[in-house]
Amino acid sequence: MKRIAVLASGQGTNLQAIIDASERNELAGVVVIVISNCAAAHALKRAETHRIKALFIDPSAYSSRESYDRAVVEKLREAEVDLVVLAGYMRLLSAFFVESFPLRIMNIHPSLLPAFPGTDGIQQAYDYGVKVTGCTVHFVDRGLDSGPVIVQEAVPVIQQETVATLEQRIHAAEHRIYPTAIDLFCRDKLRVEGRRCYIVDK
Ligand code: GAR
Numbered sequence: 001m002k003r004i005a006v007l008a009s010g011q012g013t014n015l016q017a018i019i020d021a022s023e024r025n026e027l028a029g030v031v032v033i034v035i036s037n038c039a040a041a042h043a044l045k046r047a048e049t050h051r052i053k054a055l056f057i058d059p060s061a062y063s064s065r066e067s068y069d070r071a072v073v074e075k076l077r078e079a080e081v082d083l084v085v086l087a088g089y090m091r092l093l094s095a096f097f098v099e100s101f102p103l104r105i106m107n108i109h110p111s112l113l114p115a116f117p118g119t120d121g122i123q124q125a126y127d128y129g130v131k132v133t134g135c136t137v138h139f140v141d142r143g144l145d146s147g148p149v150i151v152q153e154a155v156p157v158i159q160q161e162t163v164a165t166l167e168q169r170i171h172a173a174e175h176r177i178y179p180t181a182i183d184l185f186c187r188d189k190l191r192v193e194g195r196r197c198y199i200v201d202k
Pocket of ligand 1: 008012013014015088089108109110118119120171174
């Protein structure tokens with residue numbers, strides 16, 4: 001069983017999907033720690049409900065991005081995690097953090113990358129008027145939403161729909177692909193060569 005850390009800043013619905021998959025034995029890994037940069041993050045409550053160690057680390061107590069990340073990395077090392085999963089973690093990682101876990105940090109983004117990176121990926125796609133959008137799980141590198149793509153799911157934009165209904169369908173797709181990508185990692189089935197992430201049979 002691989003040991004997974006989840007970093008989340010908000011609602012934590014992706015965290016919940018990951019915990020649920022693990023509890024249904026659909027994941028060759030277990031969430032051992034949840035860390036948030038927001039005291040009020042509902043993700044922390046979800047962790048506590050499932051008796052998972054939940055930590056709020058306060059950014060205002062640190063003078064720089066890197067010193068904050070050093071504190072987070074220390075907790076991740078103490079918890080002996082194999083994989084760091086960003087699930088709605090609304091902070092850029094420092095180079096120090098990324099280099100501490102090479103190809104062992106995943107992120108989920110609510111668009112088909114490389115389209116619409118950054119914040120508000122769903123609104124950006126909606127406003128652009130695309131016919132298809134979706135979500136992407138990727139490894140984290142030093143750029144913004146730019147690392148090798150692991151899994152994507154396309155979501156069609158229905159004529160006349162609101163951004164709220166599109167968001168619901170993208171979230172539902174996220175809750176399918178994130179556990180899938182994490183399970184592939186936990187089973188050592190991901191191989192990265194350059195930009196390309198291959199799914200291999202061991
Ligand atoms: C998700 O839709 C995720 O794709 C997005 O935040 C949401 C978190 O929801 N992440 C980003 O936009 C990162 N750039 P959750 O807290 O309910 O899992």
